[in-house]
Amino acid sequence: MKKNIIITGSTGNLGKVSISKFLSEGYRVHALVSKKIGTEISDDLITYEADLTNENSAHEIISGIIREFHTIDAALLLVGGYASGTIANTGSELLKRMISLNFETAYHVAQPVFNQMTTQPEGGRIIFVGSRPALVASDGKNSLAYALSKSLIFKLAEILNAEGKSTNVVSSVIVPSTIDTPENRKAMPNANFSDWVTMDEIVDSIAFLISAKASALRDPVLKLYGKA
Numbered sequence: 001m002k003k004n005i006i007i008t009g010s011t012g013n014l015g016k017v018s019i020s021k022f023l024s025e026g027y028r029v030h031a032l033v034s035k036k037i038g039t040e041i042s043d044d045l046i047t048y049e050a051d052l053t054n055e056n057s058a059h060e061i062i063s064g065i066i067r068e069f070h071t072i073d074a075a076l077l078l079v080g081g082y083a084s085g086t087i088a089n090t091g092s093e094l095l096k097r098m099i100s101l102n103f104e105t106a107y108h109v110a111q112p113v114f115n116q117m118t119t120q121p122e123g124g125r126i127i128f129v130g131s132r133p134a135l136v137a138s139d140g141k142n143s144l145a146y147a148l149s150k151s152l153i154f155k156l157a158e159i160l161n162a163e164g165k166s167t168n169v170v171s172s173v174i175v176p177s178t179i180d181t182p183e184n185r186k187a188m189p190n191a192n193f194s195d196w197v198t199m200d201e202i203v204d205s206i207a208f209l210i211s212a213k214a215s216a217l218r219d220p221v222l223k224l225y226g227k228a
């Protein structure tokens with residue numbers, strides 16, 4: 001039977017590469033997108049449109065997937081975005097925007113997905129995306145709201161792992177440094193691109209985390225910094 005994987009942020013850099021990878025690994029991919037990009041593409045790739053800052057929209061989509069497909073084996077919660085700003089110029093509006101984009105979009109999907117996975121005999125795997133500024137204060141001082149919003153992801157994963165231990169639901173956090181994306185190359189033209197972690201490297205690590213080979217891992221936090 002096909003395994004079901006949910007991928008949010010699936011029109012983004014990491015999302016597109018993840019879709020190809022997990023289709024090639026034989027998954028049925030449920031791709032959540034922020035804007036309509038057409039109808040169902042194939043039996044194995046189904047798209048759903050939702051603004052994931054909206055809890056009801058997220059829950060409706062996840063309930064629909066569960067009703068029709070019964071099992072969610074894995075979920076990659078990739079939606080997120082960056083904003084710079086120090087303590088001097090970070091006010092409540094930016095703070096709320098970053099928390100909504102980087103934390104609530106993950107939480108709104110993780111909550112129903114986690115609840116479903118704890119009822120499944122095989123459990124399930126949830127992948128969150130953190131970031132280095134949330135772990136290393138000196139990196140976070142110039143992106144304060146971003147760092148704070150991503151730091152919630154690590155605590156959420158820890159709490160879900162405490163809750164999911166007896167039901168084999170494991171939440172992992174991957175922590176990329178700068179990813180080698182077209183946007184980052186444009187924004188930092190003088191950087192040494194070969195120091196950056198590639199999307200393929202990240203997606204290969206995700207594939208490992210959700211595979212049977214990683215079944216002994218508990219509370220995984222994977223730092224994918226490349227040479228940066």
Ligand SMILES: NC(=O)c1ccc[n+]([C@@H]2O[C@H](COP(=O)([O-])OP(=O)(O)OC[C@H]3O[C@@H](n4cnc5c(N)ncnc54)[C@H](OP(=O)(O)O)[C@@H]3O)[C@@H](O)[C@H]2O)c1
Pocket residue numbers: 008009010011012013014015032033034035050051052053077078079080081082101105129130131132175176177178179180181184
């Ligand atoms: N790029 C880096 O160097 C880097 C470094 C560390 C961590 N990360 C993290 O890695 C993850 C993926 O990065 P990426 O470069 O692939 O990002 P990306 O290309 O900017 O993609 C983000 C995706 O999220 C979607 N999205 C944004 N707001 C949404 C909303 N309210 N509801 C539903 N979907 C929404 C976007 O759709 P639309 O475009 O249609 O809005 C897009 O598909 C993010 O969590 C990011 O914070 C990135």
